[in-house]
Amino acid sequence: MVSGKNTQHDKRVAAGPRLASGGAPHRRAPSQAPRGPARFSSSGIRTSADIVYEKLHSDIASMKLRPGTPVSEISLAEEFGVSRTPVREALQRLDKEKLVEIVPKSGTFVGRIPVSAVIEAIVARRALEVVIVRKAVERATPSQVLEFRARLERQREIARKNDLKTFHAEDEAFHAAFASVAGYPGIWEIIRTVKIQVDRYRQLTLPQEGRLDMVIREHKEIVDALESGDADRAVKSMEVHLDKLQLDIEVFGQTWPDYFIHDREIEGQ
Incomplete structure (x- = not known):
């Protein structure tokens, strides 16, 4: 009787590894690092503060809202149909990015x-885009060069219409395409995050004749x-283009x- 129990126990012990290796559910230890494809969460849920922030960020970046324009928490709360709390949260985020002054x-x-x-954003952008364009020259295919030629033609068509908003968007797409050809789309995302003040400044330069x-x-x-x-x-x-x-x-x-804000001497930069 004793030997029979031992035999059954041995079979159960032996079955454990076979079940695990045969596809049975396996619970990973809490301290074990993830494996396989990336598992970054992306809920896609936008809060009221996010919505207010994104709209104000866009309007400020495009110079739809010009520097010095008053921003009213009460008016924004009424416009978006929210309380003043998410509006205040959005404004605090914009304040940290130096897009509003409280x-x-x-x-x-x-x-x-x-x-x-x-100035600092232009310097940073130039350093990163130099890396991008050099790699793009190494990797570009004839068909990709033709795509850039087509982009230039689109820019000419837009310029003839003097459509500044569309031209700015096409200019962005032109530079982003270089990053894509270079295999560095992530670097372009870095550039986008640091050049917000440059984008505002460029809205002033584009209407200049020629x-x-x-x-x-x-x-x-x-x-x-x-x-x-x-x-x-x-x-x-x-470099000449960005300088x-x-x-x-x-x-x-x-x-x-x-x-x-004239917080740095421009001459002798």
Whole structure:
């Protein structure tokens, strides 16, 4: 009888590993790291504060709301049909990003553009886009070069219509496409997060007479270098393209002095 019990016990012990290896549910230890595909959560749930923040962020970035414009918590709460709590939360986020200025006893206003933030963002963007364009020259296929030629033609069509909003979007797509060809789409996302003040500043530069044609010419120089496989030329063309923004800050800072926080000397940057 004793030996029979031992035999049954042995069979149960032996069955354990076989069940696990045969596809039976296996509970991972709490301290065991994840394996296989990424398991980052993405609920996609947007709070009321998110909605208010995204709308204000878009309107400020596009200069629909100009620097110095008063921002009323009460009006925003009524507009979005929410309490003042999510509005206040959204404004606090924008304040951290220097997109609104909360002035004690005066109110909240659309933030002015810090000159230092524009300069630093241009420097950071230039450093990252140089890496992107050099790699893009290495990887670009003939069909991808043709796609860039098509983008240039679209830009010409948009410029003829003087559609500034669409031109800005197409300009963004042009640079994002280089990051995609280079295999560095994540770097473009990094650039997008640091250049918000540059985007605001660019809304002031685009209406300048001849500006769109100049941008297209600079884009063409980059594409020509891409097609010829000349990485050094492509890098130089990209640097010239991006540096033009920095060189013009003084001009536009003087044209709209109330739109900027002059917290850094522009001359001798």
